[in-house]
Amino acid sequence: MRGEDGRAIDTQQIFSGGGTNYTPLFRALIVQRHNRALSDEEFLHLLKAHVDHGFALIKNDTSGFKSEDDYIDYLVELTRKGLEQRTEESAPMIETTPAFGGLLKLQIGWENDAPVSVEFNRRTNNYLAVTGKPGSGKTQFVKDLLAQIRQQSDFAVNFIFFDYAKGDVADDADFVEATRAEVVRLPESSLPLNPFARVNVNSETAVKGAAQGFAEFMESGVKTLGNLQKRRLNDAILGGFEMMHGTPSPFPDFEILRQEIDTQYFILNNWKPDTLTEIVRQLTDFKIFSKSDDAKMWNSLTDRTVIIDLHGLTVLREMTAFLVLNALYRELMTMPDTNVSDGVREMRTIIVIDEAHHFLKDKRRNAILERLIREIRSKGASVFLMSQSPDDYEQQDFDFAELLEFIFLLQSNAGATKFLQNAFGLSLPQAKKYFIRNCQSADCSRRQ
Numbered sequence: 001m002r003g004e005d006g007r008a009i010d011t012q013q014i015f016s017g018g019g020t021n022y023t024p025l026f027r028a029l030i031v032q033r034h035n036r037a038l039s040d041e042e043f044l045h046l047l048k049a050h051v052d053h054g055f056a057l058i059k060n061d062t063s064g065f066k067s068e069d070d071y072i073d074y075l076v077e078l079t080r081k082g083l084e085q086r087t088e089e090s091a092p093m094i095e096t097t098p099a100f101g102g103l104l105k106l107q108i109g110w111e112n113d114a115p116v117s118v119e120f121n122r123r124t125n126n127y128l129a130v131t132g133k134p135g136s137g138k139t140q141f142v143k144d145l146l147a148q149i150r151q152q153s154d155f156a157v158n159f160i161f162f163d164y165a166k167g168d169v170a171d172d173a174d175f176v177e178a179t180r181a182e183v184v185r186l187p188e189s190s191l192p193l194n195p196f197a198r199v200n201v202n203s204e205t206a207v208k209g210a211a212q213g214f215a216e217f218m219e220s221g222v223k224t225l226g227n228l229q230k231r232r233l234n235d236a237i238l239g240g241f242e243m244m245h246g247t248p249s250p251f252p253d254f255e256i257l258r259q260e261i262d263t264q265y266f267i268l269n270n271w272k273p274d275t276l277t278e279i280v281r282q283l284t285d286f287k288i289f290s291k292s293d294d295a296k297m298w299n300s301l302t303d304r305t306v307i308i309d310l311h312g313l314t315v316l317r318e319m320t321a322f323l324v325l326n327a328l329y330r331e332l333m334t335m336p337d338t339n340v341s342d343g344v345r346e347m348r349t350i351i352v353i354d355e356a357h358h359f360l361k362d363k364r365r366n367a368i369l370e371r372l373i374r375e376i377r378s379k380g381a382s383v384f385l386m387s388q389s390p391d392d393y394e395q396q397d398f399d400f401a402e403l404l405e406f407i408f409l410l411q412s413n414a415g416a417t418k419f420l421q422n423a424f425g426l427s428l429p430q431a432k433k434y435f436i437r438n439c440q441s442a443d444c445s446r447r448q
Contacts, residue, residue, distance in 0.1 A: 036268065045267050049259070097302040099338045099346035099380045100156035106148050108408075118406065120149070122343050125377055125405045128384045129393060132410030138386045139168065139354060141408065143175050145384075149350065150179045150305070157347045158305040160328065162321050164355035170309035185309040186320065190290045192297045194251050195323045198331055201241065201250040211237035214326075220367050221322045222275060229276040236260035249292040254283045256292070279319065286313075288320055301328050302335075302349040302381070318358055325351070325368045329376065338380030348380035356385040360392040360400065373403050 030046050031038055038046065104120040120126055128145075130138045149157050161181070163169040170176075170183045184191055196214065200206040215234040219225050225233075239260040240252025252260075258280045265271040283289065290297055298304065301324070308324065310317045328351060338346035351372065353359065359366050373383055385400070387393065390409065393400040401407065 042267055046263070049263070095300070096335045097158075097300060097348050098156070099348045100153040101339065101341065101344070101346045102153065103344050104149055104152050104157070104347065106145055106152075108145070119344075120406075121345050121347050123405045125373075125403050126345070126382045127373060127377075127404045128382070128406040128408070129401065129404045130384075130386045130408045130410065131388065131390045131392070132408075133388060136411035138410055139165070141410065142352065142384055142386060143169065143172070146350070146352070147175065147178045149347075153347070155180055155305075157349065158302060159350040159352055160301060160305075160324070161307045161352040162324075162354060163307055163309045163311065164317065164321075164353075164358065165311060167309045167311045169354070170307045176307065179305060181305045181307050183307045183309060186288060186313050187286045187316075188312065190287045190294075191308070191320075191324070192290045192294055193301065193324065193327060194249075194253055194292050194297060195289065195327045196237070196240070196251045196253065196257075197292075197327075198334060199241075199251065201245060207241045208238065211241065217326050217368075218279075221319065222279065224275045225279075229274060232261070232264060233276055236264060239263075244292070249297070251292055253292040254280060254289055258284045282316055283319070286316060288313075288316060289323075301331055318362075321353070321359075322368060325372065329368065329372055332376045332379040332381055335379050337378040345377075346380050347382070350382045350384060352384040352386075354386050356387045357389070357392040360385075360387060366400075369400070373400065 026047065027038070027043055030043060030050065103122065105117050106120050107115050107117045109116045128142075130142060132138050146159055146161075149159075159179070159181075161169055167185070170185060175181070176183060196210070199210040211234050214237055215230045218233060219227075219230045236257055237252065237260075240256040241250075243256060243260070244250050244252050261277060261280055265273065265277055308321075310320060313320060328349075332348075335348075338348065340346075353369075356369075359369050369383070369385075372381075376383075385393075385404075393404070
């Protein structure tokens, strides 16, 4: 037999022992695993993949060994149990992020030389929207609120800031220092995050549910990803979980997913490249997310304050934010509800999206925002949205403004009168009067 590089491979030398050639047995096992007949070339490719995976498992298992006795004990256990059953321990679960229980009283401006404040986490829905033309001060206003929240909570309330525009937030050294934020610049660095994590890998039902949910989520976020690609993605994710089962990091990453998809498409079935292969190729080529064995991999998103600089990405900006938002949603939904004492809800984290119109105007993408806004409030989380036009918040299938407790208008256009009517309960004459009187100035803001 010959490998992909054309060199001959003596399978008899590899699999012979005690005078018996075990090649047919191993071939039968691999055929059964992939449920189809294999050519010699396909068999060798898959055989190499399985052998490499086995060596990777052994390397991970033995990386901390310090004596020969450790290796001997390990090899004895390996021969008794095999790689897949060598440990009975459950995969470690991510701890719940502690919540801050104090009242957050934020100053939002001045009126007649007196400060105007709001009790942020005493509201039913402490979600916030800011709209205004470029240069109106949206980002600076939100940064000021975030700095107040971090300092008042003694840095216990975190935030994830998606910096879409020019990387200005990530470049603001004073803001980064004031909030003690970590900055991740893409694609210069990789996000030390695994979107496939936080699954009970010891439950077959949980793994199948996670694969199906992720495939459906990807279909909802990619316009050209159809049912066929969704099924193939589901199968690839399941294969990735099976490949990583029993390893110290028992979750597939995008590198593993790409291996599974490439095997499906180009080794086993000779399928043509499509949207799915292109998406996974870009995510791995640009190394947007770290590999699962990265020593600096985050165990959680909600326990840290991070500015994700997306402005250097092009077609992957929305996809990357989409994947991180989904990871945040799944993480928050595994946590218990936070307590409410004297009307004050405990807080864990805030999700901040600059240039939110990238999501609000896209029916497929805004589904993740709708899900977040509807469901994470009880988990001690909040959403801040910034957009240029008030119309962005009122979509055909869902009016985001209805569930936003705090709404601020900064130098908006004439179309803001309709938004003022709906958001603030004003009549049309009142809205026009308010707009003409206040919104032509440099400081036009009001709380709902």
